[in-house]
Amino acid sequence: MSIARFWRETPRRYNLGGSKCGNCNTVYFPPRLVCPTCPQHRATIEKMVPFQLSGEGEVVSFTVVQDAAEGFEMQVPYVLALVRTVEGPVLTGQVVDVEPKDVAIGLKVKATFRKLREEGKAGVIHYGYKFTPAAAPASAAGPRGPVEPVRPTEATARDRAVA
């Protein structure tokens, strides 16, 4: 993939920069020059304004890909999902740091920053958004009060470390 073609989209791929219709307030990602929703389609051409997505959303559908797209072979099997962001737009992206069996429709996720692919050993590296489960692991549940962690013994630490 040409360097410029990827590079010009970095504000979107790195930071989820979308756009919002100044007329109907619908949010789009990637950004659009004209609102597909407004009845006054043409009148929105100058009214699309930049809008930042939070990266929070939930899984609308997902698949576990075994036959990888080019450049994703090392990650097989990987989870690819449609994620509906809290602002509205749906994004296609990987869900990482999760076991495929733990992914379900409705899973809350948040955006993370990862390598998308490398142009061979000597080429540029492309980065962008993926998603991880939003819920903190069970041990982090609940409000953080004054924490008094017990330093684990090596035996229990081992159990916990690989839990």
Added chain:
Amino acid sequence: MKAGIVSYGAYVPRYRITPTEIGRVWGVDGEGMGQGLNVICKSVPAPDEDTITISTEALRTALIRGAIDPQAIGAIYVGSESHPYAVKPTATVVAQAVGATPNLTAADFEFACKAGTAAIQTCLGMVGAEMIRYGVAIGTDTSQGAPGDALEYSASAGGAALVIGRDRVICRVNRTVSYTTDTPDFWRREGQKYPSHGGRFTGEPAYFRHVTECAKAMMDAVGASPKDYQHVVFHQPNGKFPQRVGRQLGFNDAQMRYGLVTPFIGNTYSGAALIGLANVLDHAGPGERILMVGYGSGAGSDGFDLETTTEIATFDRSFGRPVQEYLDQGVELPYAVYAKFRGKIHMGET
């Protein structure tokens, strides 16, 4: 000093491997090796993680915790010895990914394991001189030991980001000193995939001499002694060296408790001291004094005399994960998958 830490964030990848598993492959008593190093397991980055992604995650956490406008950042310095590019900065990608571009300066630092602490000093100078409002110092590595080498039992991945500023400082930096010599204990030549080291030479003349001398110089400079500190954080290439140097200097286990993270995640190189500090800040209340001494092969140590302020009491740590979670949790990999993730398997050309 006018400048201090206004926010921080840490990130450690999800995967782990144990010395026992590594030793199983090389026919070595891995369990014994782990006990000798005081490393229970080490972190492993996923195939889609590198110093750039880890640095970005750590800094995003720091910016949200501190409610810091990325556009107010005047400098980002990323210290690492595993920058994904030999030429092309890690820091520019991180700056773009957190929304700090274009009105800032950015650069990559390399000083073996102390590139992150060197970045802190640079930021302190620039923020203190009011050249910039916020400076970001990041220490991150996805370090590699050659397969079968002793380093493989500890070399891991992780990083932390500190935001240095003048307002709403949660941890003051009272003073910083450094101790630097030309000591070739550990290196990686241009074009080499794995580092080389001087074996036992990395101990006394390198790590112990520099850390000890720097710690003493730091305490002398501020007229302090070990009993004045609630916490101490050393660079920690394994779990043993920092404990030994700490005891030699007169610190007890309670002071070292939170600053020592390597036993649970391995040696994160440029990230090690900063993640240890992040763990201390996760637990510290106002008015707690911290001695941090980084170490980088080649060789040098940076010492910091730090003290938490009343601001830390109201500092919102709720965003992102506390370091303790990274120490407690992970998904263990067998060596073969670890080797695949780390690019240790020779793949056919397509």
Added chain:
Amino acid sequence: MRDVAVLGVGQTKFGELWDRSFREIGIEAGLQALVDAKLSSADLGGLFLGNMASGSLIDQEHIAPLILDYAGLSGRHLPSVRVEGGGASGALALHQGYLAVASGLYDFVVVGGAEKLTDVPDATAAQITSSAADHEWEVVFGATLPALWALMARRHMHLFGTTREQLASVAVHAHAMGAKNPNAHYRNKLSLEQVMNAGPVAEPLGVFDCAPLSDGAAAVVLGPLETAREHTDTPIKIAASQVACDTLALQHRDDFTTLGSTVVAARRAFQRARRAPADVHVAEVHDAYTISALLALEDLGFVEKGAAGPAFASGRFGPGGTPTVNPSGGLKAQGQPFGAVGVAQVVELVRQLRGEAKERQVSGASLGLAHNVGGTGATSVVTLLERAN
């Protein structure tokens, strides 16, 4: 606008045609169609060629004059135009040919569809064909065509209780039909267990839920209906040819279990022909994946939304069905040479409506529907064909 008829058809075998080049298969199908239409090349007005990705697959763009040339027609300097719409390229070319004849600008045109997928490795072919999806916002993030259809399948299962078995029944049906088609890529039967136990591609879709990557070409000759009997005893009228489009990326749709383009193209086609889904005897629907066929049957109006799984599994769309679906074996068994698919569907329907489909003949068929999809539904083409009386 005047009525348009299909006067002749031609098609190569579909499959792995190792010893045959792109230009050879393209010409074979076209010449067959010309002969079938008893048409002198002197009467031809032009050629429309459906093809998705010759530039990436065989390093050759500008293929429309190439095929014209090797068909021996370049001396007359006829217009020859390539049409591209992903997997719907063939039916889109047919639409262009239909417009050309209906308008009166040309009297007779050849519409061809051809694709040569086996001159690149499988993984490369998969990557090239995935460019029918949105490269910048889907493929870059790890999406493949089967993965995107799998997202629709999972959603359909979630909303309507569609089962893995029901999906598999589509592939079983396709292979049963394809076994009777001498041009089919696959002529072996499959059991439900074989489909369900096949290796995963993008869960819930497995290897046998996906149509193969095939080489092949198909062609038809179109002309005015009013003079059609000079060429054939059984002219087949194009009762409707309708194209509808949608967002390129699946993620931008309101509904992930409906192809809006198919719904609208079908509605327009039935309106134009003054017919209804219940009138259709035989349908060739775009079953690139098992889920694609289920969505198609719903979106074309043959069953209610969500009901295609149980309907299909019950055998409602088998021989004698209402309608009989994919007697050719569909993309799944007859094969999937992308640009040729939409034209091959019409070739099969013409044979069915003429009563020439031999052992796979749908008895008494007089109205047929072809449904051709590009990508994940950014383009749908619905063609209604009817035996002229």
